[in-house]
Amino acid sequence: MSTDRPGLALDESRRPRSTADRSSRRRRRSLVLLLVAGLVVGAGWFGVSALIRAARTPVCTITASGMTETFDPEQTANAALVTAVAINRDLPARAATIALTTAYQESKIRNIRFGDRDSLGLFQQRPSQGWGTAEQILDPVYSTNRFYDELVKLKGYEQADITTIAQKVQRSAYPELYRDHEGQGRVLASTLSGWSPAGLTCRLDPATSHAAPPDVASALKTQMGVQASADGDGLTVQTQGQRQAWAVGHWAVAMAQTYGITRVTVGERAWDRDRSADGWSDGAATTTVRISLS
Numbered sequence: 001m002s003t004d005r006p007g008l009a010l011d012e013s014r015r016p017r018s019t020a021d022r023s024s025r026r027r028r029r030s031l032v033l034l035l036v037a038g039l040v041v042g043a044g045w046f047g048v049s050a051l052i053r054a055a056r057t058p059v060c061t062i063t064a065s066g067m068t069e070t071f072d073p074e075q076t077a078n079a080a081l082v083t084a085v086a087i088n089r090d091l092p093a094r095a096a097t098i099a100l101t102t103a104y105q106e107s108k109i110r111n112i113r114f115g116d117r118d119s120l121g122l123f124q125q126r127p128s129q130g131w132g133t134a135e136q137i138l139d140p141v142y143s144t145n146r147f148y149d150e151l152v153k154l155k156g157y158e159q160a161d162i163t164t165i166a167q168k169v170q171r172s173a174y175p176e177l178y179r180d181h182e183g184q185g186r187v188l189a190s191t192l193s194g195w196s197p198a199g200l201t202c203r204l205d206p207a208t209s210h211a212a213p214p215d216v217a218s219a220l221k222t223q224m225g226v227q228a229s230a231d232g233d234g235l236t237v238q239t240q241g242q243r244q245a246w247a248v249g250h251w252a253v254a255m256a257q258t259y260g261i262t263r264v265t266v267g268e269r270a271w272d273r274d275r276s277a278d279g280w281s282d283g284a285a286t287t288t289v290r291i292s293l294s
Contacts (some may be wrong), residue, residue: 022054037051048187058203058257060201064190067187073254073256076121076202077257077258080120082096082140085148086223087247090147093189093195096185096189099191101181101182120137121137121140132146147169178194194246198254200250200254201279203277206274208275209260210260213230217230217235218227219237221250226248228291242285245289261273262293264289265290266286267283
């Protein structure tokens with residue numbers, strides 16, 4: 001007869017664990033905790049690194065009429081070119097607003113080499129529709145002038161609805177989309193035309209190279225029609241008024257990444273690339289603009 005009786009058999013799950021078992025279990029718990037801690041620290045580091053990278057990413061900020069918009073340096077340089085061509089042609093800031101609104105919708109103000117069918121460039125103009133050759137359209141000065149050539153043919157464009165006028169020039173399949181970007185167009189045109197002093201600042205990485213001052217002077221002449229005197233490591237512009245001075249000063253800041261510009265002054269007010277996060281310094285503005293490359 002068995003001596004085992006119900007209730008007297010030892011439950012294996014409740015058997016006292018040996019010292020070795022307990023030690024092994026503690027080690028496993030420690031390893032899990034270390035793994036979890038490592039994952040948390042790693043995730044935190046990657047998060048902090050992402051924030052640091054974002055803080056260091058070159059960016060341009062434009063403020064006008066209580067509105068603030070941000071763009072990358074490529075967009076800002078192209079917007080400055082579009083506005084400069086309007087100034088060179090003695091067109092009102094409204095013309096630049098229309099052009100920039102259009103370019104934002106068509107290409108995000110980037111001189112892209114692709115698009116719907118044979119569309120190209122800032123305004124997505126099509127060689128097959130008579131806008132010029134592909135090479136010409138990819139020249140932003142040419143494509144901007146072609147846009148303005150068509151715009152000025154439209155009587156009353158200065159007062160007309162931007163979306164309506166943009167559509168008449170572009171003949172887009174999605175005309176209502178222009179309306180979504182009027183705000184960006186207005187802020188860019190107001191600031192880059194010189195109507196909003198110290199309205200543009202760019203936070204950039206240190207310059208690794210720079211263009212020759214005569215090359216920058218040539219670009220300023222071609223785009224804005226303004227004469228600059230190259231001397232030493234920079235150039236000086238004597239403008240006809242403070243609005244033109246700010247247009248030139250903002251153009252130079254917008255082109256800083258393109259040409260390696262390190263400092264721009266409008267009278268006593270200065271934008272310094274090494275302290276670009278600080279924006280423009282205080283001081284009196286005059287009609288003299290100094291653009292430094294070093």
